[in-house]
Amino acid sequence: MIPYFDDNRQQLIARRSKIFILILALFTTSGIFAQEAQNIADLDFLYHQIQKLPSYKDQFKGKKSYHNLYENIRKDLKTTDEIKIYQKLLQLIQPINDNHLGFWRKSDSTAKFSPLRMLIDTMEVKTKNSSSYSNSIEGIYVNTDGSKHLLFQFEPNVYYLQSFKIGIIEAILNRTANESYDAILFVGSPVPYVLNRNFKIQNGKFGNLSFYKVGYRPVPPLEIGYNKFEYTKIKSEIGYLRLSNFSASNDNFNVAKAFYDSIRTKITTQYLIVDLRNNSGGGYRTSKQFLTLLKKYHGKIFLIQNNNTVSNAEQFIIDIRSKKRLVTLGETTRGTITYGSNYGKTVSLPSGRFIFYPTDMRGRIKDLAHESLGLRPDIVLDQFGHNWIEQTLNYLNKAY
Structure with missing residues (x-):
């Protein structure tokens, strides 16, 4: 049994x-x-x-x-x-x-995100970095805090940025058709990851982040003043006008309007350096008054731009290009120019995981032609030489 x-x-x-x-x-x-x-x-x-x-x-x-x-x-x-x-x-x-x-992960304190990690073969990295590898965008990048990071190709048209010390993947770059990248940046709390469109690696600099490839040096900082808007005479015949942003917020517009009123009759020099470096754009509500001022200006304008010259600041350059007495100097602008958002609204996807930031502005054909490509300067300035204002002055003195 x-x-x-x-x-x-x-x-x-x-x-x-x-x-x-x-x-x-x-x-x-x-x-x-x-x-x-x-x-x-x-x-x-x-x-x-x-x-x-x-x-x-x-x-x-x-x-x-x-x-x-x-x-x-x-x-x-x-x-x-x-x-x-x-x-x-x-x-x-x-x-x-x-x-x-825009497109990013919705802030969620209850969500748990495990960072991507990969092992680094340091000998392979050193070998590649000492050969042709060093001439590509791949290689070792150093943050301003001294930390090292490796940028390598993971698969065709996809690159990973990895912390050299702990192996965490900090960004995924997808190559686009315009020699730029759509980058997923893993930025941590409160928003774990976010899309950074039209991300460029130019002159050893990693987009608009504080990473520089080994062997390169950071570009010179802005050399004059810390104010949003500034006008001064460098010499009796040369003026300097700094326009740092064109935000259409009431606070910024009021500051810009007060500044415009204070200088609109003072710019009478033979030459004028207009500095639009790091101008993150905004709207014509703020920029139009300066655009009108410069179009009426009778002297020669030398406009400095860089890869952080963006959006309405790029439109500003396009609109003033019709002025014959203009020379642009620096590096190619970002190429984030047209469309934009009137209201800054976002929408949450049904799952509640992701946020989409749509645009609602109509694009101008003359702007769209430069979207993602940016605006090339007439004169390329040395990224690693002395400061860009001095380079502009040297060009001015030799040419005029």
Whole structure:
């Protein structure tokens, strides 16, 4: 009787195990379907939001290629990996030449994010960095705090920026068609990661972050004053005008208007250096008065620009280019020029995980031609020489 009892017990255990496995499979399958449904809901929502954009209507309305892209992404959204879902959703944004668009992980104190980590073969890095590797964007970058970071190609057109010390991946760069990158920056609390569009690596500098490639030096800082707006005479015949931003906020507009009123009759020098470095843009509410002032100015203008000259500051340069007595100097601007947002509204995707920042401004054709590419200067200044104002003065003295 005992063997018979043992057989029944074993059969019972086997049946219960099968039932448990079946129930677990059902729950797992149900969870996968639920996750997929959530991911599809986010994709569908983002797709319909994008179709409202002026930039979408200019570039993709009526074209099957974009709808086909959406359908292909929709076929494979079963993953539970949040970063992978974020990257798949980014594929809808990447084709649109509109660098004011934003997309980031919603702030969530309860969410847990495990940073990506990879081992670094230090000998391989040193070997590559001493050869042709050193002439590419790949290599070792140093932060201003002295920490070292490695930028390497992970797969075709995808690069990782990794902490040399702890192995954490701090950015994922996806190459675009315009020799720039759509960068996912892992920035930590309160927003774990964010999209940085039209990210460029230029003259050894890593975008608008404080990283420089080994062998390069930081570009010279601004040399005159710390005020948002400033005018001074460098010499009796040379004036210097610093315009740091064109924000249309009431506070900034009031400061800009008071400054404009104080200098509008004082700029009478034969030459004028206009410094737009690091001007993050804004709106014509603030910039138009200075644009009008410079168009009426009868002297020669030398305008300094850099890769952090952005948005309405780039439009400012385009609008003043019609003035024949103008020379631009420095480096190519960012190329984040057109569209923009009137109201700064954001929308949350259905899952509550991601935030989309849409644009609603119509783009000007003359601006769109430079979107992502930027505006090249007439005269390229030495990134690693003496300060740019002195270089501008040297050019002025030799040419005029």
